[in-house]
Amino acid sequence: MKNNNDILKWFDNELSEQEFLELKQTENLEILEKIAHYAKHMQAPEVDAQAALTAFRNRKLRKKSPKVITFNFNTVLKIAAILVVMLTSSYFLFFNNDVNFETEIAQTETLTLPDGSEVILNAASKLHYSKKEWQSNRLLDLDGEAFFKVQKGEKFTVNTSAGTVQVLGTQFNVKKRTGYFEVQCYEGLVAVNYNSKIVKLSPGKSFRVVDNTIQLVDDFKAEIPSWLQEESSFDNVPLGEVLKELQRQYSIIVTLQNVDESVLFKGAFTHKNLEIALKSITIPLDLNYKIEGKHVVLSKK
Structure with missing residues (x-):
């Protein structure tokens, strides 16, 4: 083909007989026929112009809606509880000494x-x-x-x-x-x-x-307090104080019946055996004792 105009004239069937004969003697005719064949089978997509215009306008005018943050009350409570725990822990770690x-x-x-x-x-x-x-x-x-x-x-x-x-x-x-x-x-x-x-x-x-x-208290010769050896010792201490210590060591309640708690006691009692401890207190003071579960009663003989 001499130029692009001849190609266009062939597609539009406007070539003269002489021009067609000249084209037939070349390889260009076969190529153009293939082009024409495939071109007939190509179709442009159909477009609904009105629908496309409407969609464009809607997209143009649509505004982004602001995001609305919703709070779940239980979630808020959980977060608050965690913050309280964290603040409390920080206080005890860094401030409470x-x-x-x-x-x-x-x-x-x-x-x-x-x-x-x-x-x-x-x-x-x-x-x-x-x-x-x-x-x-x-x-x-x-x-x-x-x-x-x-x-x-x-x-x-x-x-x-x-x-x-x-x-x-x-x-x-x-x-x-x-x-x-x-x-x-x-x-x-x-x-x-x-x-x-x-x-x-x-x-x-x-x-x-x-x-x-x-x-006034007499001198003592012990190297450590007797209670470190699981024994409580007393040097002329009122009976009431002795019995309070007995209750601390054995988790009992002691009741006196006609016994003066101000009477002085000199001696000791063990922390390992209640029966032996009671005998250590009552025998020197000439008293009786009675054990009823967690309750102990001391009385005169």
Whole structure:
């Protein structure tokens, strides 16, 4: 073919007889016939113009609706609970530096303080100190009885509702019960502050107050408190106090029948056997005892 116009004329059947003969003598005719054949079988997709226009307008005018966030009340409560737990945990982890220990009846517990000092809590006792302030002020609050082995260092203070005990490095026992306050020094030097009066104790010395009255106490030779060996010992202590200690060690209730609880007792009782403990108390005082389950009755013979 000479040019594109001849090709178009062939497709439109406008070639002259001479031009067709010339085309027939070339290879171009076969190619053009194939093109024409396939072109007849090609169809452009039918388009609904009106429908297409309507769809375009709707898409153009449609605005995105804002997302609406809905809250489930139970979910909100769960999230709030988790936040409360997290905040509470953070408080106890980073802000609350109070340390508390408490023993139950017939229970003892050994504790190690931040400076390496050791405390052994007797039954039904409470101990408290501030971990944050410990390095600058070794101060504890005690309600009950405890034996202390204090590492040397700055002043070490034990506060009770009856009085204050201060040491630098020593071993001592403090007992503060209702109507009873006693400090025993086993090593070093102990200073007891009671009603603004300071009493210094050397090893083997005791300071005791019963019902707000200071009592003179004989020297002792023990190396550790007897209760650390599962035995409670008393040196002229009112029977009422002895029986309170018995109840702490055995979880019992003791009732007196015509027995004076102010009578003084000197001796000891074991923490391992109630029958033996009762005999150790009643025989020296010439008393009878009767066990009824968790209830014990002491009476005169």
